[in-house]
Amino acid sequence: GAVVSQHPSRVICKSGTSVKIECRSLDFQATTMFWYRQFPKQSLMLMATSNEGSKATYEQGVEKDKFLINHASLTLSTLTVTSAHPEDSSFYICSARQGIETQYFGPGTRLLVL
């Protein structure tokens, strides 16, 4: 199946700093990528839909100025958590859509804000 990578897999940062997470589709081009957030023992919550060459579409309640998304190419989307706080600590997962329907997921990035 299609492969999606994320980098870094784990990051620890100080409160107030910004963190960038990369999501890459390794063997296919993805015009649409998605960013999810998952809290312990909970489901995935969609944060935003990232479209190559255009602005991301954010879900209700997600601050677009805090979670900056850039989809610069057909194989790369980035999520930047700006001025991170401890409550932003979570497991962030990206996915890339291949074709019309199927989404393939990255391995996730665990963010810990101290």
Added chain:
Amino acid sequence: AQSVAQPEDQVNVAEGNPLTVKCTYSVSGNPYLFWYVQYPNRGLQFLLKYITGDNLVKGSYGFEAEFNKSQTSFHLKKPSALVSDSALYFCAVRVAYSSASKIIFGSGTRLSIRP
């Protein structure tokens, strides 16, 4: 509202026995349904999908799912469970909005297979 529900937080099955993980959905139009599995501290792995065609869909690792339109269900099944099947399973449905679409997930069901 369009949604997908997994009524069981946890399912416990003995190895070798058949397993079922339940999923029901509520969408307008024809549903596009998916099952994903998540192992600890990992992303999601695609298992199978239903778009159209046969109601019984076969997927990875011996799993299959049955689409039932009248009951709006898409239960995940496996004839003989393995200990290695123990993981978190998510049912998902594609919803359309404007000219785009997105996938929303159920709350997840933790499957535990005892030796």
